[in-house]
Amino acid sequence: xxxxxxxxxxxxxxxxxxxxxxxxxxxxxxxxxxxxxxxxxxxxxxxxxxxxxxxxxxxxxxxxxxxxxxxxxxxxxxxxxxxxxxxxxxxxxxxxxxxxxxxxxxxxxxxxxxxxxxxxxxxxxxxxxxxxxxxxxxxxxxxxxxxxxxxxxxxxxxxxxxxxxxxxxxxxxxxxxxxxxxxxxxxxxxxxxxxxxxxxxxxxxxxxxxxxxxxxxxxxxxxxxxxxxxxxxxxxxxxxxxxxxxxxxxxxxxxxxxxxxxxxxxxxxxxxxx
Numbered sequence: 001x002x003x004x005x006x007x008x009x010x011x012x013x014x015x016x017x018x019x020x021x022x023x024x025x026x027x028x029x030x031x032x033x034x035x036x037x038x039x040x041x042x043x044x045x046x047x048x049x050x051x052x053x054x055x056x057x058x059x060x061x062x063x064x065x066x067x068x069x070x071x072x073x074x075x076x077x078x079x080x081x082x083x084x085x086x087x088x089x090x091x092x093x094x095x096x097x098x099x100x101x102x103x104x105x106x107x108x109x110x111x112x113x114x115x116x117x118x119x120x121x122x123x124x125x126x127x128x129x130x131x132x133x134x135x136x137x138x139x140x141x142x143x144x145x146x147x148x149x150x151x152x153x154x155x156x157x158x159x160x161x162x163x164x165x166x167x168x169x170x171x172x173x174x175x176x177x178x179x180x181x182x183x184x185x186x187x188x189x190x191x192x193x194x195x196x197x198x199x200x201x202x203x204x205x206x207x208x209x210x211x212x213x214x215x216x217x218x219x220x221x222x223x224x225x226x227x228x229x230x231x232x233x234x235x236x237x238x239x240x241x242x243x244x245x246x247x248x249x250x251x252x253x254x255x256x257x258x259x260x261x262x263x264x265x266x267x268x269x270x271x272x273x274x
Contacts, residue, residue: 003213003232005268007040009066009201011219012047012055013129014184015237016260021129023058030261031059034268042066042204044197046183046223048151049074050112051132063204068152069181069223070200071191072111083203085192086149091178093144095153095170095190104166107134108143109152115143122156126187152195155188163188182222189223198226218263220244220255235263 010016010031016023031041041059044066045052052067056076064075064082073082092108096117099106105122108115114134116123127134137143157163167180167188179193197219205215213232217224220237225247228234236248237259245251250267253259265271 005039005216005233006214007042007205007208007210007216008034008264008268009042009044009197009204009215009217009227009231010260011197011221011224012043012045012052014220014239015218015224015255016043016055018255023055024258024261026258026261028059030258030264030269034264035061037269039268040204040208040210042201044070044200044217044219044224044227046189048072048109048112048114048132049078064207066197066200066204068109069183069189069191069195070197070203070226071151071195073200073203082207083200084151085195086151087178087192089144089147089150091174091190092150092153093141094173095155096140096144098169099155099166102162102166103157104162105156107154107156108137108150109154110147110149111151122158126156151191153190154183155190156186158186160185181226184221196226197224198228198230201227201230216263216267218252218260233267235267 035041040063041061042063043056046069047067049067052065056065064073066073071085096106115137116134117137117140119136170180179191179196181189183189212230215231216233217227217231218235220240228247234248236245236251238251238254252263
């Protein structure tokens, strides 16, 4: 490679984590070997801090954690918050009303708290995977009155077309005030316009004095594309949709095939088994 990789940013769900939320021994060992070589390894996820931090500990990383797709970046234990982007609940109030009229479910995040208008079959599997609880809000208008800012909104639906259309409605209504991205087939995320994984990775790389061309980013979904565009080497997982793969420089194995380890071994450690 023309530029040696000095930093690796890795997504969690669909990338590093297996279906049972475990990290494989091969992925873990590859990350440790990269760290022993002096490479900074960073977790970059759409998860909130409390549900992402346990993986920072399991991997024994000493780097800041990029959460909420870049809306919240903090060092271990939140001792130092590097970035925290939030947006007005005035937008949330309008999004909630429109979502209800379209039959879509919404979740509202204030840092590590998830607030939902109802606990239904869409929410339960998501909450289980995030390994956290939720607060069911009986009066959403009062919730908006009492909380002036949010970190993120997620929108869920089993109707992919309806979700895509709703995303376009938000983008057309607030083209520069909000950032909208898909993080799953039936999952839409809304945040501050500066909150994306690309700006998050840039914050950490700048923090360590590492230029973009020496950064490798590994991810599997549409919310990873912004960091693909930032990185010197963008790696899409084998399980990513074709349109996501098209935004990457290379494609590695799937999360079931230890694709993270395969990418690190080849592009960071210089080991090519082909």
